[in-house]
Amino acid sequence: MPINPILEVKNLAVSFGGGAWPAVRGLDLDLAQGEVVGLVGESGSGKSITAYSLMGLLPYGARQDAGSILFMGQDLAQLEPKERRKLCGARMGLIFQEPLTALNPVYSIGEQVAEIFRIRAHKSRAVAKALAIELLGQVGLPNPAAAYASFPHRFSGGMRQRVVIAMALALGPELIIADEPTTALDPTIAAQIIRLIKNLASARGSAVLFITHNLRLLIGLATRILVMYHGLVVEELTDFTDLRHPYSQGLWRALPPEPGARQDRHLIPIPGQAPALAEKIPGCAFAPRCAEAQDICLTVSPSLKTLAPNRRVRCHLAC
Numbered sequence: 001m002p003i004n005p006i007l008e009v010k011n012l013a014v015s016f017g018g019g020a021w022p023a024v025r026g027l028d029l030d031l032a033q034g035e036v037v038g039l040v041g042e043s044g045s046g047k048s049i050t051a052y053s054l055m056g057l058l059p060y061g062a063r064q065d066a067g068s069i070l071f072m073g074q075d076l077a078q079l080e081p082k083e084r085r086k087l088c089g090a091r092m093g094l095i096f097q098e099p100l101t102a103l104n105p106v107y108s109i110g111e112q113v114a115e116i117f118r119i120r121a122h123k124s125r126a127v128a129k130a131l132a133i134e135l136l137g138q139v140g141l142p143n144p145a146a147a148y149a150s151f152p153h154r155f156s157g158g159m160r161q162r163v164v165i166a167m168a169l170a171l172g173p174e175l176i177i178a179d180e181p182t183t184a185l186d187p188t189i190a191a192q193i194i195r196l197i198k199n200l201a202s203a204r205g206s207a208v209l210f211i212t213h214n215l216r217l218l219i220g221l222a223t224r225i226l227v228m229y230h231g232l233v234v235e236e237l238t239d240f241t242d243l244r245h246p247y248s249q250g251l252w253r254a255l256p257p258e259p260g261a262r263q264d265r266h267l268i269p270i271p272g273q274a275p276a277l278a279e280k281i282p283g284c285a286f287a288p289r290c291a292e293a294q295d296i297c298l299t300v301s302p303s304l305k306t307l308a309p310n311r312r313v314r315c316h317l318a319c
């Protein structure tokens with residue numbers, strides 16, 4: 001149990017097709033106040049579906065099959081849909097992957113931010129506008145008063161992402177979920193956005209769940225990382241230099257060199273493809289792609305072994 005827990009997720013299971021395609025399989029996840037936790041994996045590993053289930057925003061065809069989600073000690077399943085919607089957005093903020101689709105093209109940036117203060121915090125128009133301009137300044141938009149009147153199509157991807165961050169942080173949420181917020185951005189802007197999320201979250205004491213496919217982005221940002229594969233957590237770690245699961249090691253080797261570093265290092269992609277959700281694999285789900293697979297890996301599914309506090313690995317070879 002973390003100190004001052006913001007989020008406690010136990011045995012979360014989510015599937016599509018009425019249980020036919022499991023997307024998240026028995027996830028345990030805790031976040032404490034002020035903590036930044038990274039959730040890493042390839043597309044289809046279950047990380048984004050985890051985020052949407054926490055927010056109560058599962059897409060059509062998906063359902064939560066099992067598990068509990070406690071936010072500040074409150075079981076979200078016990079809330080009426082209206083209450084849950086109120087809580088998500090005010091006390092849990094989601095930063096979307098693609099800022100252009102997260103913003104309404106027919107309303108100005110400022111109107112979209114001010115609306116949150118008017119509708120959710122019941123502020124007057126004048127106060128909502130003043131708060132929106134202040135917030136646009138805090139997320140680093142130059143000339144926030146002019147930005148207030150601009151429309152999304154006039155902004156670059158990085159500027160739009162700053163607006164989306166402003167909207168997620170507007171009501172001072174205790175938990176921020178950032179779902180691949182830098183995917184559409186170049187590395188320099190991505191680094192600025194990550195710094196911004198880190199600084200704003202730390203200034204407000206918010207916990208952050210940062211979802212990404214890029215392990216390197218989490219260096220200096222996350223204090224703890226969960227690596228997901230085929231809907232399962234396969235590794236939990238706090239030290240980047242001690243990756244023990246062959247999948248985590250493969251993700252690291254497959255990263256391109258850092259900007260500015262020597263570019264002559266060969267990338268080593270993980271062979272093969274991640275299995276489809278519906279695929280039933282008798283042993284370790286990573287075995288068909290794992291260079292270290294043993295006979296036992298093909299028949300027995302490894303359990304998630306706890307090696308130390310915040311140190312878990314799901315591999316027969318882990319010790």
Ligand code: SF4
Pocket residue numbers: 245246247284285286287288290291292293294297302314315316317
């Ligand atoms: Fe590889 Fe076996 Fe470990 Fe799975 S359990 S990651 S197949 S060594």
